[in-house]
Amino acid sequence: MKFPKSINITPPLFVFLILLFLVLTEVFYFEKVNSKTTLDRIFFLIIHISFWLSAAYLFNSIINKFFWGGINKIPTGSFLLNKIKDFLGVLTYAIVLVIIFVNYFDVESKFGLLAVALIATLIGTFIRPYFMCFLRSVFLSNSVAFNIGDWIKLSAINSDKEIIGEVDNIDRRNLQLKTESDTIVTISQSSLTDFVVENFWGSGKETRLEINFNFDKYMPVKRIKRVLLAAAEQSLDDYNLISSNETEVIIKQITDDTIHYTIYFWINPWAQISPEKIIDKIISTSVEYLQISGLYFADEKGGDYLISTSTEIKRIISSIDLFDTLNENELIELANGINETEFLKEEKVIKENDEGNSMFVVVEGLLDVFVNSKDGKQIKVGRLTPGDFFGEMSLMTGDKRSATVICLTDVLLYEIRKESISKIIGNREEVINEFGEIISRRTRLNVEFKEKYEKSKQSFLNEIVGKIKNFFKHG
Template identity: 25%
Template sequence: MFFIYNEVLMFFLSTLLPSTIIILIILIAIVLWRRNEFKQNRRIIVSAIITLVTLQLFIYLQGKINPFLIHAPTSNKIIAIITIVFAYATVLQLLKKLVIEFLVTGYKINIPPFILDIINWIVIIITALWFISFLFGIELTGLLVGSTVLSAVIGLSLQEILSDLFVGVVLQMETPFVIGDWVELAGEKGCVVAQSWRTTSIMTHSKNFVIFTNSNVASERIINYSRPNPVQRQDITFGIDENAPPNYVKQVLQESMMKTKGILKDPPPVAHVTAFGDSEVLYTIRYWIDDFSLVEEIQDRVLSLVWYSGKRAGIEPSTPERDVNISIIKIDKELHNETRDVIRSISFLEDLDDAQIKRLADITELKLYTVDEPLVLQGDEGDSVFIIKSGIVGVYIVAKDGSDLRVDERIAGEFFGEMSLLTGNKRTASCIAETEVEVLIIGKEGFVEVLTADPTILQVMLDALDKRRLNLEHKKTADENRLKEKIAAERSSLMLKIKGFLGISL
């Protein structure tokens, strides 16, 4: 009988167990190679190969010393048990890797790693106990009785740790969150980065690594910002001077939020009057996001755009020290000369005389835009020209796949939108501020006033535009006379379109 047991044992150790390890090594290597993750995970492969070689070496030496392992010296039996336990641990680690790769990564089935670790330890302990019983002839009943007493002693001394362990199992079964979720635990907001037998760890927006025991997690309120739906509402409350009309303020706030990258368009952002304070009206802006990891970045964009939009609209935050009145920002007198210099530097306005430049400067608005804020959007109705005083503006068009394609840029001293000012053409591209940008804006209403007072301004502007077009297209054709005739013919139809849009007769 001992001979049969020994043969079965040696077959298991020398053939079945090594073959299992080899097959698992090959399977895992194939999976990792296909996913280009072999280098990051080669440690587990190397460990498995070392275990395999060690096992085979032990079997070879044992066969040379004593073919009957059950009759081998005590030291050999201890080495055998250690080798077998390590081999089993290797097989279980390889199986764990395969389970995680196929079920978790492949099929998105969440299996907590520490649950697999518990299963591994149970299997290893049972294996070790069985081999001890088999090789040393010890009854398992005695071992189990002894282990029961030992477990009771350990349980009494490790109550809190065991409590954390069992609570961790319960948390994994109920899955109030998984690794990668953004949560709030005990007042700390962060992304769940690890969950072990005893603890749960999160990484906050400030990159602080916060560790909670599982029992503490279970006793606190858990707010999950990623489940069941990642869409989250954000509210910000602040005061605006009481002289600003509420409907106008809400319109400006909502328009600025609609331009903010990261805010959902559906449901749309809104602004509400929430209370009255001392010389101020309190407003709450409400918007929705679907990526909580960007909550602070999006809040910065929202508040920045609110400030810049308010500045352009003449809306100021409440300040007890001074009175603030609602008004459109006009060019200050002390900036008037600087404004005229900027206008004169524009190619299609450079031929105007001093009086004409002054008239345009009088109706020009100076506006300030922040980074990533759209000045105009492709397809929008247009009736103004933008002259860049400082900063860089990126020019984007909508590509075939729906993405924004950057095709050009405008810098200080350049302009865009002149045809929208003259004919009301829709914007042919989106212009986005890539730095903080100051622009001078000449709108239709003020422009009509200027033309009514001095119609020759339009002729000068059109002559300059024709000259610029002639210089650009002359590079494409050598027939300058034919090109001039084409531009002159189109000038007549353009004049009719300008008169119709501006509502003037020249």
């Protein structure tokens, strides 16, 4: 565990031990005399009062360093925890002052004294931040907007220079940052006025980051948002970055013929992953999904994107391995018979054990695949992303649905029905063996299929081909 280096307990501990020695050895011993104040009494009071105040300071330093600075580290900006910390710190000094007045100035320990001490503690709790702010303005050139261990970005006001790193140490003169490359950067407190400070961990560990995209204003907003959201969700899932805050895609502004979109997402930067790495992942996945869906960035291509054209559909299905062996005319015929279908988030596309005679190609969005366990519980076994397909066994063999597929986001699917495949098989019967060969190589996502796949390759191929022929009444 890392503790603040700026809280050094060695000097107060050294002072406390010296004063403790002087108190215990009674070097300045004084018998109480009411008639006069002697020089011995003055030294006696100085030593004993200093001892109690040093004890309070040492106690607060230890608590601030090892508890508030480590075990229960307070996020910058946490009002409640900071007030509790301030209250306990002021209370320590209030208790010490009561001890001093009672023991050395013959003040009786009554309810009134304790009430005054408590009121002073409450007042001190709320004025302490202003008092510390005043001290910083006098002794430091810049107020501290971060703690030890926070990740911050310093952006120069008059240039493009940026420094990103973990706050390694803070003292009255310098700020030390440890960068991602483990380089220590030292910045003087006086020069911090030339930078804008962004604290990634300012109000907690999670930080909202953003990525901006520009698209032609004629492109459908719903489709753009669906693709970008799917790319962000899948990228975060790939790195197992789970947040209680939802990922969002919003329109930030419109300028001329361009719509500016922004993806907002939450991560624990550097503790989980560096922002640069996850941003690169989301952008790369967005480009991949946009290419699959036939959408383009601003100024790349013009046209109407509200409904997929036959050419776009053919381009997408031609990339699916199930249709690798189809010729150009067969792909065109298949594309012409495809239904474009939209589903909403959390909507069920197919259900395990239901009848079915169609398959689906994922164009936009994300879906999760579930199978039922022996005790009836749904188990997630996979994730479908743009370019994936499912339901091919029901389409080709008439088998019942082997899994349940639920939309994780809004999705756009291409549905291929039995009638479209029947036309192709009717014109070229040998395509049955080609479909059977491809399907037999695919590993299904549910347990039942995996057990079947343990059969020999040839026997399994023969079983698939036989089912296809029987389903389409051939042979």
